[in-house]
Amino acid sequence: MLRISLSDQVGIVTGAGSAYGIGRSMVLAAASAGAAVVYACDLNLAAFESLKEAVKALDTGCEVVGHRLDVSSEEQTVSLLRDILKKHGRFDFFYANAGYAVYRPLHELSSDHFMRAVEVMQKAPYLAVKYGSRAMSVTSAEKPKSKGSVVITSSCAAFAGAYADLAYTAVKKACNGIVESGSVQLASSNIRVNGIAPGCTKSSILTSSTMAESGKPYALEASEDEISKIHAKFFERGGLFADPAKYYNRAAEPEEIAHLAAFLSSDLAAAVNGQIILADSGKTTAATGEGFTGPVEAMPPFEV
Numbered sequence: 068m069l070r071i072s073l074s075d076q077v078g079i080v081t082g083a084g085s086a087y088g089i090g091r092s093m094v095l096a097a098a099s100a101g102a103a104v105v106y107a108c109d110l111n112l113a114a115f116e117s118l119k120e121a122v123k124a125l126d127t128g129c130e131v132v133g134h135r136l137d138v139s140s141e142e143q144t145v146s147l148l149r150d151i152l153k154k155h156g157r158f159d160f161f162y163a164n165a166g167y168a169v170y171r172p173l174h175e176l177s178s179d180h181f182m183r184a185v186e187v188m189q190k191a192p193y194l195a196v197k198y199g200s201r202a203m204s205v206t207s208a209e210k211p212k213s214k215g216s217v218v219i220t221s222s223c224a225a226f227a228g229a230y231a232d233l234a235y236t237a238v239k240k241a242c243n244g245i246v247e248s249g250s251v252q253l254a255s256s257n258i259r260v261n262g263i264a265p266g267c268t269k270s271s272i273l274t275s276s277t278m279a280e281s282g283k284p285y286a287l288e289a290s291e292d293e294i295s296k297i298h299a300k301f302f303e304r305g306g307l308f309a310d311p312a313k314y315y316n317r318a319a320e321p322e323e324i325a326h327l328a329a330f331l332s333s334d335l336a337a338a339v340n341g342q343i344i345l346a347d348s349g350k351t352t353a354a355t356g357e358g359f360t361g362p363v364e365a366m367p368p369f370e371v
């Protein structure tokens with residue numbers, strides 16, 4: 068049976084603190100894929116105990132460590148990587164996923180807002196590539212050769228200007244540049260760098276973003292139900308409910324994005340490097356819907 072394997076590996080997942088989100092799902096996916104140790108990092112660790120329980124229930128022996136980290140801090144990132152190497156002797160995958168989305172019209176966007184977005188969603192992925200790769204280059208008897216994978220969460224906003232405000236769009240586009248250049252810079256180190264650009268995905272992002280943007284530790288454990296209600300309004304405004312029969316109008320579950328992150332982190336994706344995978348159920352390519360083609364009916368099934 069073909070399966071994603073992160074067997075014996077040690078990694079970091081950032082933005083893993085929310086009760087319902089891509090990072091949390093990636094921790095679970097990595098544990099299911101046999102990872103030995105996963106550092107679940109966030110400003111918000113309120114949901115960490117339930118994550119730990121969920122990982123334990125998988126019974127794969129994965130150790131999950133909750134770690135308060137502001138991803139924009141070079142000092143905190145380097146210090147965490149050094150601690151991991153001291154404790155576990157190896158470092159294999161870095162999922163740079165933390166982010167937030169506070170959308171403002173241009174006249175309300177301040178330079179401080181803009182620069183915070185740069186710190187969290189542009190500088191942090193750069194730190195993951197730069198220092199994560201140095202940690203992945205450490206070898207030992209168990210890991211005789213430099214090797215690893217960095218995955219960065221970009222966004223559909225990097226592919227079309229209408230998905231988000233200017234700051235978010237700019238920094239997510241920059242993520243794509245970090246992926247493309249990073250993959251070349253690390254080619255001699257046997258380290259791959261890829262990105263995922265999710266489309267509308269059900270997560271805590273609309274509930275937590277104002278607190279996350281402040282950069283201070285916070286504690287939020289909103290239920291999936293509360294989160295879904297907030298998202299429903301946003302998805303409706305975005306037109307997702309206008310024609311729900313269309314595949315591209317669906318919202319993804321966080322697991323769907325996390326499974327892609329786990330795949331890209333693993334050797335199954337050995338041939339994939341320097342790529343940004345748009346995981347938006349086809350929404351971006353369907354930008355004008357059927358405006359030009361005219362209505363396209365569902366395909367008539369074969370008569371059998």
Ligand SMILES: NC(=O)c1ccc[n+]([C@@H]2O[C@H](COP(=O)([O-])OP(=O)(O)OC[C@H]3O[C@@H](n4cnc5c(N)ncnc54)[C@H](O)[C@@H]3O)[C@@H](O)[C@H]2O)c1
Nearest residue numbers: 082085088089110137138165166222267268270271272279
């Ligand atoms: N949900 C979507 O529709 C969607 C679409 C495209 C891209 N994304 C991206 O996916 C990633 C994950 O978001 P999600 O949707 O799972 O939301 P989420 O809110 O569930 O998770 C994001 C987490 O990042 C954390 N975070 C923010 N700033 C941080 C910092 N400075 N240091 C440490 N942690 C920090 C937040 O506290 C939060 O827990 C983000 O980068 C987001 O931009 C999400």
